[in-house]
Amino acid sequence: MSVEKTIPYKIYLSEDEIPKQWYNVRADMKNKPAPLLNPETLKPMGFEDLRPVFCDELIKQELDDTTPYIDIPQEIQDFYKMYRPSPLVRAYCLEKALGTPAKIYYKFEGNNTSGSHKLNSAIVQAYYAKQQGLKGVTTETGAGQWGTALSMATAYLGIDCKVYMVKVSYEQKPFRREVMRTYGASVTPSPSMDTEIGKKINAEHPGTTGSLGCAISEAVEVATKTEGYRYVLGSVLNQVLLHQTVIGLEAKAALDKYGITPDIIIGCAGGGSNLGGLISPFMGEKLRGEKDYRIVAVEPASCPSFTRGKFAYDFCDTGMVCPLAKMYTLGSNFIPSANHAGGLRYHGMSPILSQLYHDGYMEAITAEQTAVFEAAQRFARVEGILPAPESSHAIKAAIDEALKCKETGEEKTILFGLTGTGYFDMVAYQKFNDGDMTDYIPTDAELEESFARLPKVND
């Protein structure tokens, strides 16, 4: 108990303790994630195949499954210093409110203007694009966290940024759009009439409000057809998980400083960028047999790729222009129910995390959104921070684990990732505050219909 007292509310590392290398968990995986396949030839894609879409240095990172540590360039380290290290917070107030003997910690990534962890990879991808002498980058954004992060990074580096924003978000989240514009990005509602794929989708589905998979197709098309541009992505890819390991490395360094070992590590899971980044260094120890941790992914019941998806090759986008990735997927045409408010709406999952889950190194659970917002509100009122709906999936699971400890009397140490803030999600909060929020779980029939359209390569 005397040690206990020395743990502050927020554990901050000093600036020179910001990681100088990313950790590549693939180096420690016996079963490596399956390679990306060319959607036409169905052959594994190598460096040259990926060059029309991605920056050279990022392709190297994408394909490298053996180098355990990769240096972070100095200019990126300097950018990290503007908003990192992020605090590791001891949730004293939440523990007290729950009356739990559990010790709860969260790594908070929302203290930057993009409001989430997405900036950790955005600056890297923008940096390598600039290094390669490119004019700019293209991307898609749904809820807008990734687009905002990328706009901040490209503004800082002085390169161009074209964002294709899912139309429904473009219309319902005008403030997100304006943040991106303030940082100098051009923002186009998707599907647009700028691209062949956009025109096709608009013709086939008049009045469609778009999807993430469709916006990806548009952004990729523009990148490959515009001189001096490449496409960048905020989740799913191996390179993104690599960059996001700054989260886990900092969290582990902060815990190590106080001799704390988490029993349970919890993260929300959409495409896997935050979860992968948070757990990687811990997973590395687990893979190497040095330590054991319970690692839990939490996904929305309305978009349950881990828990109800197939582990199969699938398209990363709706337009089927992207490579095929082997991952847990609900099918590239799956779109969560219209009542789904809280991000994490991608149909697939990081191939790295998919392989780790398949091999039994982690668990996955689902949460329904009303319960998620209840947890969010409870957390906000005692811990101060208004969480993003995405992050609140992890809060919900952490609270549940802490309440189990209350029953059993166990003093478990719980670490979860608080990926971001909910300032641009107030439409969803309003629905919750007004008692108008509903839940939806896709039926088996819906999923079967979606699985039926998985590419033939799986047969």
Added chain:
Amino acid sequence: MSVEKTIPYKIYLSEDEIPKQWYNVRADMKNKPAPLLNPETLKPMGFEDLRPVFCDELIKQELDDTTPYIDIPQEIQDFYKMYRPSPLVRAYCLEKALGTPAKIYYKFEGNNTSGSHKLNSAIVQAYYAKQQGLKGVTTETGAGQWGTALSMATAYLGIDCKVYMVKVSYEQKPFRREVMRTYGASVTPSPSMDTEIGKKINAEHPGTTGSLGCAISEAVEVATKTEGYRYVLGSVLNQVLLHQTVIGLEAKAALDKYGITPDIIIGCAGGGSNLGGLISPFMGEKLRGEKDYRIVAVEPASCPSFTRGKFAYDFCDTGMVCPLAKMYTLGSNFIPSANHAGGLRYHGMSPILSQLYHDGYMEAITAEQTAVFEAAQRFARVEGILPAPESSHAIKAAIDEALKCKETGEEKTILFGLTGTGYFDMVAYQKFNDGDMTDYIPTDAELEESFARLPKVND
């Protein structure tokens, strides 16, 4: 230059360096701020006179102009640990972008969910209300920063919170309203039909969208007529400036750690809460003749209380139910032009700051809002943080000073207060992004008309 290199991007104090006492600058003022007057008797108001409106302990702080340091209760210190110490940031990226030899530092108060420094006083006022056994507090809010902060504080302490929100903001800033509701506050558009004053104003000005002065009148009326409630205020009052000195005390401690002495200290000024909090410890040294600093208040050209107001007794509210305060004022009926987007719209100014300005201890300048948003955008793109329009007044002045240094070659050290973030001000940013923002400066005739209605006590 070797010392230079050791200054990190962000200077963080440790948790045990958070101030344990507030500094009361009045103790060092030769000319004390004038006492509040009873609007009916025109006599100075004492402890008993103020009890129907304010909490007992806060009245003591309001009236105490001799005690230099006042202890911060442990529970408030603990709450401060959830979001403090706030970072003192060296604006390396801004300096580089400007090409200035000046050294720019800013104290950033936006890293908490309320998005501003207002939380520093909100928790104190809510704490003393709870200590006194009250059920709850009432207040007004304009742009919403104060209301949000108070909602967070009352949620944490488990007491009730009734917010009267200027109707135009209630309608144009629904997300601010929802944040407050998420924290359990009731939010009523003002003027409402709940109060005598609200009814009167609605009858006299049908369709009015409200004003801060009117919302104050309503909140005070409800507090004085409801058993177990008191009124709390986010600026102007001596007690608020006292609580906000945590900003300046932390900033000074961080600077002292690195042996840095600012030449110029800049803050935006609406009612004076941030400016007073930031400058107090520095002003103390100046008042005691120990050091000299140039201290600059920046106010909107559309609401120029320091630079064009009268130093006179005036009502703090439109309904004339509040005490009279001697301050720089534009007249209690003054409402800034409808095109004014950026907060800082109160007609008066903190009596403490008014006295200090009157006695020549500080300067005041104005900025027009388009130039303020230009500075905001410039800052956001290099320093990452999207600033509140209020804070951007200080940014504008800091950039101007840094550019003067570029001309003269002087390596001045500039400290400014970055009070908050602009996430809930995207309507204004959109106007700016679209090129639709306009400026307005009140005419002399307008001000004269307003001054003509100052209370007779000044004659």
